[in-house]
Amino acid sequence: MSAVFQIADESVSDAALQAFAEYGALDVVHPYMREILHNLTNRMGIPSLLLDVKPPLGSRLRN
Numbered sequence: 001m002s003a004v005f006q007i008a009d010e011s012v013s014d015a016a017l018q019a020f021a022e023y024g025a026l027d028v029v030h031p032y033m034r035e036i037l038h039n040l041t042n043r044m045g046i047p048s049l050l051l052d053v054k055p056p057l058g059s060r061l062r063n
Contacts, residue, residue: 001036003029030054 003025007017034051041049 001033003032027054027056 005020005025005028030051031054034053037049037051041047
């Protein structure tokens with residue numbers, strides 16, 4: 001599974017893009033991955049695969 005992000009603002013720095021790739025991208029993609037896996041396994045008639053809810057990034061950074 002992969003995700004493709006587009007940026008409309010060319011002035012975004014490489015450091016900001018790297019930070020998003022390391023910390024933010026998974027937070028954006030996770031709910032969609034979770035729904036797709038649950039939906040596909042349910043349609044296949046097998047026990048649903050349900051990923052855990054991912055805690056928000058802010059709570060992970062404080063610990």
